Amino acid sequence: MTAIAMIQALKNTDSHLGLFLRQDRAAESKFLAYCEMYQKIAAYMEYFRAAGVAAGSRVLFPFETTEGVIIAFFALVGLGAIPLSVKPYSMGVVKESYLEFLTKVTTQYQAEFVLEAPSIRSLELSLQRLQLPDTDIQPQESANFATITDTDIAFVQFSFGSTSFPKGIPVTHGKIVAQMQAIANHAQNRPSDATASWLPLYHDMGLVGGLLTTLYLRHNLHLSTPMHFLMNPVEWLSELSEKKIAIAVIPDFAISYCLRRLAITDPEEIANLNLTQLRMVFNGSEPINIDKLHQFLEVLAPYGLQATAIKPCYGMAEAVLMISCCKLEEVPRIVTLANGCKAISVGQALSTFDIRLRTEDGLLCHEGEVGEVELRGGTLVDNYFESERPFYNCDGFFPTGDLGVISEGELFVTGRLNDRFKINGQSYFASDFEHAIESLPFVQPSKVATIQADDRIIILIETKQASVLQQLIDHQRQVSEIVLNQLGIKIPVDNILFIRPGQLEKTSSGKLRRIAIAQAYITGKIMLAKNARNGC
Structure with missing residues (x-):
């Protein structure tokens, strides 16, 4: 199966299933049925084809959470083009730095077009602009999809490391489908499940964990923006309650952020909060603050939040997304390390991954010994995009740069290799x-x-x-x-x-x-x- 098959499946989806999209400053969400989304994708495909986009065309893609940009992404995938998913231009970003970044990505990865997302319309760019069609473009009943295989590239996402220029990661059709299926299997999705996400779509967790997997399952998705959450995290909790959300994806800082706002919220404002339907909250992207997690569960337990709902998980763009996650009905285990600090389980690795830990001396770690996490198999990509840099070591494992321990088969991530301090041994x-x-x-x-x-x-x-x-x-x-x-x-x-x-x-x-x-x-x-x- 390919990502194109996922798009084609939208055509015959029931009209009550779709995307509830809430853009910045919008008072209400806009509903777009998946069957209508298919028709818009088909229209966008013909529009882009007429503009010169073909299979293999590389399109610099500022991935905003707006309807036109989301439709454009699927249209480009349907044409066999390769969207290079990057952060859009936004308030607070230095224009010169952003232009320098786009220029470097364009040069390094030989982009031919840049999608003229709303955020970049005012910027001067040397690339050929790929304009979005008018909002009233006539929907089409059918589309002429590219002929592709599971080894063809669906899109390129970036590993935004803390030490170097972002590395392009080519996600093939086969890898993305395998990853979506793995997430769905782990979550044990039910037909009535609804998902909520406000994570940005240029980030692997927002794109793969939030948008793509939900569309793959053709479940209702309530999608908003980071700004919407930051402006009112208590309203986000209320939406989880009102919409009876079963699955959500968040970074760990969201827990501390909610707690601060809840501390100054009138109890009457959340008196009707009901989180009993919230079955699985994928919590990843950054180290887990264990004390804040426990406090969050304690504060919201009276409103039905189950102790098993928050699921610390481990993943990275190089693996498309998820590598491990705590099991559905289990409370995450906590261990105490040799330095006295605590670490929380991110579960066992998905069955298709091989995982091992190695010490600073290159030796395989014993049970409970801290070492660098190395991976093999699963949905790991084969290499970085347009790079001769070795991806795997001589043993065929990918060194992640993350440190952790394994206890009773579960992984506990303790930090990054470059973020470790040695103090008193x-x-x-x-x-x-x-x-x-x-x-x-x-x-x-x-x-x-x-x-x-x-x-x-x-x-x-x-x-x-x-x-x-x-x-x-x-x-x-x-x-x-x-x-x-x-x-x-x-x-x-x-x-x-x-x-x-x-x-x-x-x-x-x-x-x-x-x-x-x-x-x-x-x-x-x-x-x-x-x-x-x-x-x-």
Whole structure:
């Protein structure tokens, strides 16, 4: 089976099944039945074919969560073209940097067109623009699909690493279908299931886990944008309740973000919240904050959220998406590592993957021993797109750069290889420090970074709260104490810096680029928050 077969299957889907799309600033969702979506895809295909797009055409694709762009994606796949899925231009993004990024992707991957998504219409680009058709384009009953095989490339997604330029990952038709089927099998989907996602579509978890798998199953999908969630996370919870959502996909920071908003929400506002239908919440993309997860379950248990609902999972773009996930009816296990920190299970690897761990010395790890996660088989791609860089090691395994332990057959991811600190003979991870510090009421989720510079552990906290800066020493001491109490490590208050917002550089998927942050600190480019007198 190919992704084209998935598109063709939409044609005969019942008219009450489809996409409920809520775009930024929209008061209500717009419903698009899958059978109507098929007709629009067919019309877009003819429109793009007339514009010169053919099988194999490479199209730079700023993947916005808008109806026209979503239809365009499926139309290009149907033509056998290759969408290069990238982050769209958005508020807060430096225009020059974005243009430089697009130029580099265009050059490196030989793009022929750029989809003129709404966000880039004002940008000056040298590529041939592929305009979206008018919104009133006449739907078509049938389409002339490309003849492709399961080894042909469906689209290219990118691994937005924290240390290098994004690497293109060619996702073949066979790999994407196998991955969607694996996710569906793991979730034990039921015909009446509805899914909700607000993750961006240029990210593997939003595209594969949210959009594609749901369309593959032809279940109702309630799709919105990250901005919609960030503006009102409590409303998102209410929508899960009202729409009787069974499956959702989230990054871990969403849990801390919801908790902060729930803490200041009038109980009357959520009195009718009912989350009993929510059976599986795929929680991935970043390290799991165990304390916040438990708090989230405790706070929402009176509203029907089951302890088994939140499912930590492990995946990456190189594997198309999911590699492992906790079982449906199980509460994730927690183990205590040698350094005293806790780690949560992300389940057993899917049956088609081989997984092993190796120590720094290259030896295979014993049960419970920390090592680098290496993978083989499953939906791992064969290589990076247009790259001669070796993908597999000499044993035929892919070194992920992630560290973890295996206990009773389950994987526990502990951090990234480049985010590990050796202190007093023990390994600690940046996320251990960050999760501890985020438990403080004056620290916002994803606004803290731990780096190592000149053999010192430095903690950088973004803030613009006057109350924090006016009592700086006291808040520095609170940070030092929470790290000491939870990790047993003493951080001098002079190494705890409150900095101006917007300086903690992140990848497009929201992960901290700690090497870039450390370099900015070392070169004196990190600016303290106003009134903060702790020097860099």
